[in-house]
């Protein structure tokens with residue numbers, strides 16, 4: 001289930017922490033805890049989260065920096081509730097305001113969790129991986145190193161020296177090769193996670209899969225389709241606001257989305273020849289929203305130029321970035 005309204009992320013964090021502190025001494029027979037999923041952009045953090053909770057709550061794409069917000073995915077099974085925090089990819093380039101805010105959102109998730117899933121990819125190791133490694137090691141939290149996308153490693157023998165190389169990088173609970181898209185070794189991740197959950201009352205009702213509202217997820221769905229259908233021509237700084245999200249008397253959800261771009265030329269690209277591109281984006285987004293809401297949706301999209309917003313921290317805050 002998906003809640004209708006967003007609570008502030010800080011509110012949720014605070015109450016989970018204080019409740020688990022208060023309840024620890026009563027030792028209930030349920031267990032819960034928070035797990036941060038961290039890694040550089042594009043290693044597959046959101047794909048892994050969706051695979052673990054078996055539902056799509058975090059958008060994914062081939063383009064780095066798809067995830068811009070901190071999102072919680074909730075997985076409840078038997079007496080265990082694991083609250084996963086999907087974070088924007090951590091990376092070194094902090095020049096633009098949006099990058100600084102995304103890095104802050106990711107870094108603040110690393111403290112105060114029971115376990116960190118540190119994701120890397122195949123047999124690569126980059127400067128950004130090194131930067132993430134330093135941050136997670138400083139946190140003092142147990143770290144499970146997850147090597148994602150092993151399905152892409154043709155010669156599996158190449159993995160062995162890489163595993164050896166990674167084991168020299170720090171003290172990890174385990175180093176686990178997985179494939180998020182093929183569902184390989186996901187059960188082993190879940191087993192590690194269970195072992196780190198503390199006795200506490202469930203924070204979320206058992207049928208919740210995310211802390212985010214339907215309105216927020218609707219904006220994310222539109223952003224995902226923009227990324228999918230615009231490929232490399234997509235303006236990096238594009239953003240989406242939901243102006244209306246309303247249940248209509250005729251039994252349909254009315255959703256009005258505003259797509260903000262930085263330049264007139266970008267607006268023309270999003271709209272496409274005779275409006276074709278925007279129509280495709282709208283059609284595909286509507287289908288996903290109908291699956292999410294299990295109901296008919298009427299979706300209207302507009303594109304508007306809002307110049308220079310990606311460099312302006314204040315404007316970003318007004319759009320909800322950095323307030324988490």
Ligand SMILES: Nc1nc2c(ncn2[C@@H]2O[C@H](COP(=O)(O)OP(=O)(O)OP(=O)(O)O)[C@@H](O)[C@H]2O)c(=O)[nH]1
Nearest residue numbers: 042043044045046047061064065066067089180181
């Ligand atoms: N082959 C393969 N591709 C994967 C796997 N996991 C993720 N991908 C692909 O990698 C790309 C990036 O995945 P995301 O889940 O968006 O990555 P992310 O780490 O959340 O990215 P950011 O939002 O940039 O931080 C997508 O095209 C995924 O389909 C995997 O196990 N195997």
